[in-house]
Amino acid sequence: MKLATLRNGARDGSLYIVSKDLQTAVCVTSIAENLQWALEHWSAVEPQLQAHYTQLNNRALDDIIQFSHCPLESPLPRAYQWADGSAYVNHVELVRKARGAKMPDSFWSDPLMYQGGGDSFLGPKDNIPLLDPDWGLDFEAEVAVITSDVKLGVSTAAASQAILLITLVNDVSLRNLIPNELAKGFGFFHSKPSTAFSPVAVTPDELGNAWDGAKLHLPLYSYLNDALFGKPDAGTDMTFDFPRLIAHAAKTRTLTAGTIIGSGTVSNCDRTVGSSCIAEKRMLEKIATGEINTPFLQDGDKVKIEMLDNKGLSIFGAIEQRVVMQDETL
Amino acid sequence: MKLATLRNGARDGSLYIVSKDLQTAVCVTSIAENLQWALEHWSAVEPQLQAHYTQLNNRALDDIIQFSHCPLESPLPRAYQWADGSAYVNHVELVRKARGAKMPDSFWSDPLMYQGGGDSFLGPKDNIPLLDPDWGLDFEAEVAVITSDVKLGVSTAAASQAILLITLVNDVSLRNLIPNELAKGFGFFHSKPSTAFSPVAVTPDELGNAWDGAKLHLPLYSYLNDALFGKPDAGTDMTFDFPRLIAHAAKTRTLTAGTIIGSGTVSNCDRTVGSSCIAEKRMLEKIATGEINTPFLQDGDKVKIEMLDNKGLSIFGAIEQRVVMQDETL
Numbered sequence: 001m002k003l004a005t006l007r008n009g010a011r012d013g014s015l016y017i018v019s020k021d022l023q024t025a026v027c028v029t030s031i032a033e034n035l036q037w038a039l040e041h042w043s044a045v046e047p048q049l050q051a052h053y054t055q056l057n058n059r060a061l062d063d064i065i066q067f068s069h070c071p072l073e074s075p076l077p078r079a080y081q082w083a084d085g086s087a088y089v090n091h092v093e094l095v096r097k098a099r100g101a102k103m104p105d106s107f108w109s110d111p112l113m114y115q116g117g118g119d120s121f122l123g124p125k126d127n128i129p130l131l132d133p134d135w136g137l138d139f140e141a142e143v144a145v146i147t148s149d150v151k152l153g154v155s156t157a158a159a160s161q162a163i164l165l166i167t168l169v170n171d172v173s174l175r176n177l178i179p180n181e182l183a184k185g186f187g188f189f190h191s192k193p194s195t196a197f198s199p200v201a202v203t204p205d206e207l208g209n210a211w212d213g214a215k216l217h218l219p220l221y222s223y224l225n226d227a228l229f230g231k232p233d234a235g236t237d238m239t240f241d242f243p244r245l246i247a248h249a250a251k252t253r254t255l256t257a258g259t260i261i262g263s264g265t266v267s268n269c270d271r272t273v274g275s276s277c278i279a280e281k282r283m284l285e286k287i288a289t290g291e292i293n294t295p296f297l298q299d300g301d302k303v304k305i306e307m308l309d310n311k312g313l314s315i316f317g318a319i320e321q322r323v324v325m326q327d328e329t330l
Numbered sequence: 331m332k333l334a335t336l337r338n339g340a341r342d343g344s345l346y347i348v349s350k351d352l353q354t355a356v357c358v359t360s361i362a363e364n365l366q367w368a369l370e371h372w373s374a375v376e377p378q379l380q381a382h383y384t385q386l387n388n389r390a391l392d393d394i395i396q397f398s399h400c401p402l403e404s405p406l407p408r409a410y411q412w413a414d415g416s417a418y419v420n421h422v423e424l425v426r427k428a429r430g431a432k433m434p435d436s437f438w439s440d441p442l443m444y445q446g447g448g449d450s451f452l453g454p455k456d457n458i459p460l461l462d463p464d465w466g467l468d469f470e471a472e473v474a475v476i477t478s479d480v481k482l483g484v485s486t487a488a489a490s491q492a493i494l495l496i497t498l499v500n501d502v503s504l505r506n507l508i509p510n511e512l513a514k515g516f517g518f519f520h521s522k523p524s525t526a527f528s529p530v531a532v533t534p535d536e537l538g539n540a541w542d543g544a545k546l547h548l549p550l551y552s553y554l555n556d557a558l559f560g561k562p563d564a565g566t567d568m569t570f571d572f573p574r575l576i577a578h579a580a581k582t583r584t585l586t587a588g589t590i591i592g593s594g595t596v597s598n599c600d601r602t603v604g605s606s607c608i609a610e611k612r613m614l615e616k617i618a619t620g621e622i623n624t625p626f627l628q629d630g631d632k633v634k635i636e637m638l639d640n641k642g643l644s645i646f647g648a649i650e651q652r653v654v655m656q657d658e659t660l
Binding site for chain 1: 370410411434447483512514519523
């Protein structure tokens, strides 16, 4: 099943079911007004939503609309919890190496995770506001899961059952604000402005064999200004899988339905597949030649993030965002 | 006006108006089902809520209930954004001094703020679960404001207008998990389990001259096992006032209605007034004698946090929580 949220002027938008081929959609607000509500009542509404999905794919429904030009919110336009891991530890090691710092061995066994701001996400086609080019605007292509309620201290084994939906992420970052924030010791705040998610979130069964209950084994494609930037496989070199990340997040508190847990920048040890963020490419340049050549995002740049199934069809739709210089006083 | 949320089995509870003397309350779900909704429609509902408040105080309403034994949620049982500052910089300097570290001068001009988890707060009378005594459970008595929508890049002057409500906080912390999390550089996560707020949140006009539009000039009382632990004045030695903290939070992203911005542990340079958390007392002991005598919270300990007006009456009601050892697998 594929779910999307259409922009309707309300903060949570309207819930739609989207066809497998992403061509058509049908409003399901009569079942669940929005995705947050659906997630909170999942066992009750999921069978009805699945029935609509089957009918939509069979073209057995009236009131269907073309999905391609719909005004989109992220599937959850806002979330009570957005916690982002950094599960591809080779990426962390690389970034540290580039600045001459050794990574603690514990990073291979103790996940990194930061608390993100979830009150206002960007939509998958929304512009990314550029407030100050000196802040080093970057994209980060990631995979994320959306959970049910999760008990305090959940085991990794049980955490797998909490995964209701899977989505793609552009974890927009302001690289040049990070060093000061890390030095202050309180984690990211200014350096992580609003995040964007893919047009649809999908149930695990949509992914077939590519989803093993813990990792998503498909390449994640990132494009910068229509040129391929990277296609690392999200299932390769993922040191901590999603159940492990969920269990980590729930170590000292419960997680409630609609919690989004991100993978962190997808990255493979095989550097020939490219990168999922500009920062990694810059670090590779620095290590290779001592010189950084790729600039961070500038006014007018276009970012596209997408994942294709084994037939080459888009699973989640594409995050497609343009960077637009913005007056800070707006 | 004083607002409370009663536990009703739903995630957002039911909105009630509470009388000035905290004795009676009336359900106002016919105006706004819950506080989050009220905050999102504040200009429309605030006059109606104020009218009910006036009638309640004049005992001119039917259907009033006694407030003292109501099952309470925090005013916002969950929030899309909970961002906590550390505005009493003398406290930060003290903690650093105790471990022999010099605090960067920039901390006096650039606020510290962390992104908290907001998906499930504790109620003001809820037990604090103790999972592992070695984690160093602590309370932190703070003041917080709840905002309207706030524009990206808002000025400090304009940010003052965004303050709709004021509340007290117990920012529950796990002190012994902090050093490892700070070393990892991604900020607090495990070390900040669910936070609790006072029984009522109040509009600024409730505070009279004690509220100057930016700071709350009254002592904040903390008790540990019925003994006074500290009564620092929240308006004294607050390096960054609330408008400044809001402007800081909105530097790179918008804030949406229902955002909670905390002050951080209230602390005065005059140490004779005591402390608002155990960690500060331990650091004072260490500096004075080289020996730490006060343990962190143990099973059965009671914490109370309250603020009184100039007549000695409770403004927000008391946060009163008991620490209860909990099986981690619950």
